[in-house]
Amino acid sequence: MRRQLVLFLFSTSFLMACGQTNRLSEEDFKWMPYKGNETLAFKSNTGELDTIFILKRDTLLAYPEAQSLNGIKYEEVTIFCDHHDHNKQNVSSRYYFFKVQKAKDNRTELVFDLSMKDAKFYRLIPFKIDSLSKVSPESLETSYSKYDDVYIIQPDDYAKDFYNRSNFVTKLYWSKSEGLIRYDKKDGVYWELIK
Numbered sequence: 001m002r003r004q005l006v007l008f009l010f011s012t013s014f015l016m017a018c019g020q021t022n023r024l025s026e027e028d029f030k031w032m033p034y035k036g037n038e039t040l041a042f043k044s045n046t047g048e049l050d051t052i053f054i055l056k057r058d059t060l061l062a063y064p065e066a067q068s069l070n071g072i073k074y075e076e077v078t079i080f081c082d083h084h085d086h087n088k089q090n091v092s093s094r095y096y097f098f099k100v101q102k103a104k105d106n107r108t109e110l111v112f113d114l115s116m117k118d119a120k121f122y123r124l125i126p127f128k129i130d131s132l133s134k135v136s137p138e139s140l141e142t143s144y145s146k147y148d149d150v151y152i153i154q155p156d157d158y159a160k161d162f163y164n165r166s167n168f169v170t171k172l173y174w175s176k177s178e179g180l181i182r183y184d185k186k187d188g189v190y191w192e193l194i195k
Contacts, residue, residue: 022106034079035057042191045191054080060078061074078096081094101126137149150173
């Protein structure tokens with residue numbers, strides 16, 4: 001009898017875990033500023049231009065640990081983009097640029113993956129939204145606009161291994177309402193959103 005009870009409890013908990021989905025809240029979705037069809041044009045303080053073409057915004061369910069027995073799913077909303085290198089004809093790269101996701105621990109995270117012309121943001125650990133709520137947003141005036149909801153995102157400690165690379169981005173300036181508005185490279189060159 002005891003063996004049957006243990007087997008029943010294990011089976012029940014397994015079935016309950018298989019159906020668990022960590023979903024994004026309405027508040028979480030406010031961290032996604034893009035609709036999925038924008039063109040983000042940037043200009044550097046040296047006069048160069050670069051562009052990100054946002055291809056789509058997709059909401060999906062993912063399995064962070066597909067091999068595990070619990071099978072907890074999490075919801076994420078992801079921005080996919082295409083970046084054209086203006087110096088190399090017909091060379092482009094498609095990748096996910098930004099995502100908001102509900103983690104396994106049911107905390108919401110922001111994931112940044114910026115790859116631009118000779119610029120790469122290295123952050124290996126997602127940024128927890130609840131840590132941003134402890135910081136007041138800043139105001140930032142660029143050459144093209146003024147923003148009052150800016151958070152400065154820096155590489156994590158694991159990214160220090162990439163610091164010697166010439167394309168290393170030291171800071172992202174992220175507006176909650178507008179998204180990426182500026183990024184700084186270690187060589188002193190910075191890029192601002194034009195439109």
